[in-house]
Amino acid sequence: METPKEIxxxxxxxxxxxxxxxxxxxxFSVVAESATLKGMLRQHAxxxxxxxxxxxxxxKTYLPDAQLELNRTLANAIEMGWEDIKSSLGLDSDKDLEKNLSQEHSNCAKLCDQAYIQLGDTMPNLKSTLEEHIAWHVKVADHLPEVEE
Structure with missing residues:
Protein backbone atom coordinates (compact mmCIF):
# COMPACT_ATOMS: atom_id res chain seq x y z
CA MET A 1 0.00 0.00 0.00
CA GLU A 2 1.26 3.45 -0.90
CA THR A 3 1.86 6.06 1.80
CA PRO A 4 0.09 9.44 1.66
CA LYS A 5 3.34 11.03 0.46
CA GLU A 6 3.72 8.47 -2.34
CA ILE A 7 0.08 8.89 -3.36
CA PHE A 28 -1.56 24.40 -30.74
CA SER A 29 -5.21 25.36 -31.27
CA VAL A 30 -4.10 28.91 -32.06
CA VAL A 31 -1.81 27.84 -34.92
CA ALA A 32 -3.89 24.97 -36.35
CA GLU A 33 -5.36 25.77 -39.75
CA SER A 34 -8.29 23.34 -39.79
CA ALA A 35 -11.36 24.38 -37.80
CA THR A 36 -11.93 20.73 -36.90
CA LEU A 37 -8.40 20.36 -35.53
CA LYS A 38 -8.69 23.67 -33.64
CA GLY A 39 -11.86 22.39 -31.98
CA MET A 40 -10.32 19.02 -31.17
CA LEU A 41 -7.26 20.66 -29.62
CA ARG A 42 -9.42 22.98 -27.51
CA GLN A 43 -11.55 20.04 -26.38
CA HIS A 44 -8.45 18.08 -25.37
CA ALA A 45 -7.09 21.13 -23.55
CA LYS A 60 -7.75 16.76 -1.14
CA THR A 61 -10.87 14.86 -0.05
CA TYR A 62 -8.62 12.18 1.42
CA LEU A 63 -5.50 14.18 2.18
CA PRO A 64 -6.55 17.80 2.83
CA ASP A 65 -3.00 18.83 3.74
CA ALA A 66 -1.42 17.34 0.60
CA GLN A 67 0.91 19.78 -1.12
CA LEU A 68 0.74 19.71 -4.92
CA GLU A 69 2.82 21.53 -7.50
CA LEU A 70 0.15 22.91 -9.81
CA ASN A 71 2.36 24.79 -12.26
CA ARG A 72 3.59 23.63 -15.63
CA THR A 73 7.00 22.00 -15.79
CA LEU A 74 10.13 23.76 -16.98
CA ALA A 75 10.49 21.18 -19.74
CA ASN A 76 6.98 22.04 -20.95
CA ALA A 77 7.76 25.77 -20.91
CA ILE A 78 10.92 25.22 -22.98
CA GLU A 79 9.10 22.91 -25.39
CA MET A 80 6.29 25.43 -25.79
CA GLY A 81 8.85 28.18 -26.51
CA TRP A 82 10.29 26.01 -29.28
CA GLU A 83 6.81 25.22 -30.61
CA ASP A 84 6.00 28.95 -30.69
CA ILE A 85 9.15 29.62 -32.70
CA LYS A 86 8.32 26.82 -35.16
CA SER A 87 4.77 28.10 -35.50
CA SER A 88 5.85 31.67 -36.12
CA LEU A 89 8.13 30.41 -38.89
CA GLY A 90 5.30 28.31 -40.36
CA LEU A 91 7.10 25.00 -39.73
CA ASP A 92 4.19 23.24 -38.00
CA SER A 93 1.53 21.72 -40.21
CA ASP A 94 -1.82 20.38 -39.06
CA LYS A 95 -0.46 16.88 -39.67
CA ASP A 96 2.44 17.59 -37.27
CA LEU A 97 0.00 18.91 -34.67
CA GLU A 98 -2.19 15.81 -35.04
CA LYS A 99 0.82 13.53 -34.60
CA ASN A 100 1.86 15.44 -31.50
CA LEU A 101 -1.67 15.26 -30.11
CA SER A 102 -1.74 11.49 -30.67
CA GLN A 103 1.66 10.98 -29.08
CA GLU A 104 0.86 13.09 -26.04
CA HIS A 105 -2.52 11.39 -25.69
CA SER A 106 -0.81 7.98 -25.72
CA ASN A 107 1.82 9.08 -23.18
CA CYS A 108 -0.82 10.48 -20.84
CA ALA A 109 -2.93 7.32 -21.12
CA LYS A 110 0.08 5.24 -20.08
CA LEU A 111 0.70 7.56 -17.13
CA CYS A 112 -2.95 7.21 -16.03
CA ASP A 113 -2.67 3.41 -16.31
CA GLN A 114 0.49 3.42 -14.17
CA ALA A 115 -1.10 5.66 -11.54
CA TYR A 116 -4.18 3.44 -11.40
CA ILE A 117 -2.03 0.37 -10.77
CA GLN A 118 0.03 2.15 -8.11
CA LEU A 119 -2.94 3.42 -6.11
CA GLY A 120 -4.30 1.14 -3.48
CA ASP A 121 -7.98 0.65 -2.76
CA THR A 122 -8.04 3.04 0.19
CA MET A 123 -9.20 5.98 -1.94
CA PRO A 124 -12.11 4.72 -4.06
CA ASN A 125 -13.11 8.16 -5.40
CA LEU A 126 -9.60 8.74 -6.68
CA LYS A 127 -9.53 5.29 -8.28
CA SER A 128 -12.92 5.97 -9.86
CA THR A 129 -11.66 9.28 -11.27
CA LEU A 130 -8.69 7.52 -12.81
CA GLU A 131 -11.00 4.90 -14.29
CA GLU A 132 -12.94 7.74 -15.96
CA HIS A 133 -9.71 9.23 -17.31
CA ILE A 134 -8.61 5.87 -18.68
CA ALA A 135 -12.01 5.28 -20.30
CA TRP A 136 -11.85 8.71 -21.95
CA HIS A 137 -8.36 8.00 -23.28
CA VAL A 138 -9.48 4.67 -24.73
CA LYS A 139 -12.56 6.24 -26.35
CA VAL A 140 -10.64 9.14 -27.87
CA ALA A 141 -7.75 6.98 -29.12
CA ASP A 142 -10.06 5.53 -31.79
CA HIS A 143 -10.37 8.99 -33.36
CA LEU A 144 -6.69 9.93 -33.42
CA PRO A 145 -3.95 8.93 -35.83
CA GLU A 146 -2.02 5.85 -34.71
CA VAL A 147 1.14 6.46 -32.75
CA GLU A 148 4.30 4.86 -34.10
CA GLU A 149 6.05 2.94 -31.34
Missing part, protein backbone atom coordinates in the same frame (compact mmCIF):
# COMPACT_ATOMS: atom_id res chain seq x y z
CA UNK A 8 0.55 12.65 -3.44
CA UNK A 9 3.60 12.22 -5.69
CA UNK A 10 1.68 9.93 -8.05
CA UNK A 11 -1.23 12.36 -8.33
CA UNK A 12 1.08 15.37 -8.57
CA UNK A 13 2.80 13.79 -11.57
CA UNK A 14 -0.57 13.32 -13.28
CA UNK A 15 -1.79 16.82 -12.38
CA UNK A 16 1.41 18.31 -13.79
CA UNK A 17 1.06 16.28 -16.99
CA UNK A 18 -2.55 17.38 -17.42
CA UNK A 19 -1.60 21.04 -16.83
CA UNK A 20 1.23 20.76 -19.36
CA UNK A 21 -1.11 19.26 -21.95
CA UNK A 22 -3.76 21.88 -21.30
CA UNK A 23 -1.26 24.64 -22.09
CA UNK A 24 0.21 22.78 -25.05
CA UNK A 25 -3.09 22.00 -26.74
CA UNK A 26 -4.40 25.54 -26.23
CA UNK A 27 -1.25 26.87 -27.86
CA UNK A 46 -10.38 21.51 -21.67
CA UNK A 47 -10.49 17.83 -20.74
CA UNK A 48 -6.94 17.89 -19.38
CA UNK A 49 -7.73 20.98 -17.31
CA UNK A 50 -10.88 19.26 -16.01
CA UNK A 51 -8.92 16.10 -15.18
CA UNK A 52 -6.31 18.14 -13.32
CA UNK A 53 -8.92 19.89 -11.19
CA UNK A 54 -10.78 16.64 -10.58
CA UNK A 55 -7.63 14.88 -9.37
CA UNK A 56 -6.74 17.73 -7.02
CA UNK A 57 -10.26 17.75 -5.59
CA UNK A 58 -10.35 13.99 -5.08
CA UNK A 59 -6.90 13.88 -3.49
Missing amino acids: TQIINKLVTKHNDLNAKFLS DMHRFFSLQLVHDL
Whole structure:
Protein backbone atom coordinates (compact mmCIF):
# COMPACT_ATOMS: atom_id res chain seq x y z
CA MET A 1 0.00 0.00 0.00
CA GLU A 2 1.26 3.45 -0.90
CA THR A 3 1.86 6.06 1.80
CA PRO A 4 0.09 9.44 1.66
CA LYS A 5 3.34 11.03 0.46
CA GLU A 6 3.72 8.47 -2.34
CA ILE A 7 0.08 8.89 -3.36
CA THR A 8 0.55 12.65 -3.44
CA GLN A 9 3.60 12.22 -5.69
CA ILE A 10 1.68 9.93 -8.05
CA ILE A 11 -1.23 12.36 -8.33
CA ASN A 12 1.08 15.37 -8.57
CA LYS A 13 2.80 13.79 -11.57
CA LEU A 14 -0.57 13.32 -13.28
CA VAL A 15 -1.79 16.82 -12.38
CA THR A 16 1.41 18.31 -13.79
CA LYS A 17 1.06 16.28 -16.99
CA HIS A 18 -2.55 17.38 -17.42
CA ASN A 19 -1.60 21.04 -16.83
CA ASP A 20 1.23 20.76 -19.36
CA LEU A 21 -1.11 19.26 -21.95
CA ASN A 22 -3.76 21.88 -21.30
CA ALA A 23 -1.26 24.64 -22.09
CA LYS A 24 0.21 22.78 -25.05
CA PHE A 25 -3.09 22.00 -26.74
CA LEU A 26 -4.40 25.54 -26.23
CA SER A 27 -1.25 26.87 -27.86
CA PHE A 28 -1.56 24.40 -30.74
CA SER A 29 -5.21 25.36 -31.27
CA VAL A 30 -4.10 28.91 -32.06
CA VAL A 31 -1.81 27.84 -34.92
CA ALA A 32 -3.89 24.97 -36.35
CA GLU A 33 -5.36 25.77 -39.75
CA SER A 34 -8.29 23.34 -39.79
CA ALA A 35 -11.36 24.38 -37.80
CA THR A 36 -11.93 20.73 -36.90
CA LEU A 37 -8.40 20.36 -35.53
CA LYS A 38 -8.69 23.67 -33.64
CA GLY A 39 -11.86 22.39 -31.98
CA MET A 40 -10.32 19.02 -31.17
CA LEU A 41 -7.26 20.66 -29.62
CA ARG A 42 -9.42 22.98 -27.51
CA GLN A 43 -11.55 20.04 -26.38
CA HIS A 44 -8.45 18.08 -25.37
CA ALA A 45 -7.09 21.13 -23.55
CA ASP A 46 -10.38 21.51 -21.67
CA MET A 47 -10.49 17.83 -20.74
CA HIS A 48 -6.94 17.89 -19.38
CA ARG A 49 -7.73 20.98 -17.31
CA PHE A 50 -10.88 19.26 -16.01
CA PHE A 51 -8.92 16.10 -15.18
CA SER A 52 -6.31 18.14 -13.32
CA LEU A 53 -8.92 19.89 -11.19
CA GLN A 54 -10.78 16.64 -10.58
CA LEU A 55 -7.63 14.88 -9.37
CA VAL A 56 -6.74 17.73 -7.02
CA HIS A 57 -10.26 17.75 -5.59
CA ASP A 58 -10.35 13.99 -5.08
CA LEU A 59 -6.90 13.88 -3.49
CA LYS A 60 -7.75 16.76 -1.14
CA THR A 61 -10.87 14.86 -0.05
CA TYR A 62 -8.62 12.18 1.42
CA LEU A 63 -5.50 14.18 2.18
CA PRO A 64 -6.55 17.80 2.83
CA ASP A 65 -3.00 18.83 3.74
CA ALA A 66 -1.42 17.34 0.60
CA GLN A 67 0.91 19.78 -1.12
CA LEU A 68 0.74 19.71 -4.92
CA GLU A 69 2.82 21.53 -7.50
CA LEU A 70 0.15 22.91 -9.81
CA ASN A 71 2.36 24.79 -12.26
CA ARG A 72 3.59 23.63 -15.63
CA THR A 73 7.00 22.00 -15.79
CA LEU A 74 10.13 23.76 -16.98
CA ALA A 75 10.49 21.18 -19.74
CA ASN A 76 6.98 22.04 -20.95
CA ALA A 77 7.76 25.77 -20.91
CA ILE A 78 10.92 25.22 -22.98
CA GLU A 79 9.10 22.91 -25.39
CA MET A 80 6.29 25.43 -25.79
CA GLY A 81 8.85 28.18 -26.51
CA TRP A 82 10.29 26.01 -29.28
CA GLU A 83 6.81 25.22 -30.61
CA ASP A 84 6.00 28.95 -30.69
CA ILE A 85 9.15 29.62 -32.70
CA LYS A 86 8.32 26.82 -35.16
CA SER A 87 4.77 28.10 -35.50
CA SER A 88 5.85 31.67 -36.12
CA LEU A 89 8.13 30.41 -38.89
CA GLY A 90 5.30 28.31 -40.36
CA LEU A 91 7.10 25.00 -39.73
CA ASP A 92 4.19 23.24 -38.00
CA SER A 93 1.53 21.72 -40.21
CA ASP A 94 -1.82 20.38 -39.06
CA LYS A 95 -0.46 16.88 -39.67
CA ASP A 96 2.44 17.59 -37.27
CA LEU A 97 0.00 18.91 -34.67
CA GLU A 98 -2.19 15.81 -35.04
CA LYS A 99 0.82 13.53 -34.60
CA ASN A 100 1.86 15.44 -31.50
CA LEU A 101 -1.67 15.26 -30.11
CA SER A 102 -1.74 11.49 -30.67
CA GLN A 103 1.66 10.98 -29.08
CA GLU A 104 0.86 13.09 -26.04
CA HIS A 105 -2.52 11.39 -25.69
CA SER A 106 -0.81 7.98 -25.72
CA ASN A 107 1.82 9.08 -23.18
CA CYS A 108 -0.82 10.48 -20.84
CA ALA A 109 -2.93 7.32 -21.12
CA LYS A 110 0.08 5.24 -20.08
CA LEU A 111 0.70 7.56 -17.13
CA CYS A 112 -2.95 7.21 -16.03
CA ASP A 113 -2.67 3.41 -16.31
CA GLN A 114 0.49 3.42 -14.17
CA ALA A 115 -1.10 5.66 -11.54
CA TYR A 116 -4.18 3.44 -11.40
CA ILE A 117 -2.03 0.37 -10.77
CA GLN A 118 0.03 2.15 -8.11
CA LEU A 119 -2.94 3.42 -6.11
CA GLY A 120 -4.30 1.14 -3.48
CA ASP A 121 -7.98 0.65 -2.76
CA THR A 122 -8.04 3.04 0.19
CA MET A 123 -9.20 5.98 -1.94
CA PRO A 124 -12.11 4.72 -4.06
CA ASN A 125 -13.11 8.16 -5.40
CA LEU A 126 -9.60 8.74 -6.68
CA LYS A 127 -9.53 5.29 -8.28
CA SER A 128 -12.92 5.97 -9.86
CA THR A 129 -11.66 9.28 -11.27
CA LEU A 130 -8.69 7.52 -12.81
CA GLU A 131 -11.00 4.90 -14.29
CA GLU A 132 -12.94 7.74 -15.96
CA HIS A 133 -9.71 9.23 -17.31
CA ILE A 134 -8.61 5.87 -18.68
CA ALA A 135 -12.01 5.28 -20.30
CA TRP A 136 -11.85 8.71 -21.95
CA HIS A 137 -8.36 8.00 -23.28
CA VAL A 138 -9.48 4.67 -24.73
CA LYS A 139 -12.56 6.24 -26.35
CA VAL A 140 -10.64 9.14 -27.87
CA ALA A 141 -7.75 6.98 -29.12
CA ASP A 142 -10.06 5.53 -31.79
CA HIS A 143 -10.37 8.99 -33.36
CA LEU A 144 -6.69 9.93 -33.42
CA PRO A 145 -3.95 8.93 -35.83
CA GLU A 146 -2.02 5.85 -34.71
CA VAL A 147 1.14 6.46 -32.75
CA GLU A 148 4.30 4.86 -34.10
CA GLU A 149 6.05 2.94 -31.34
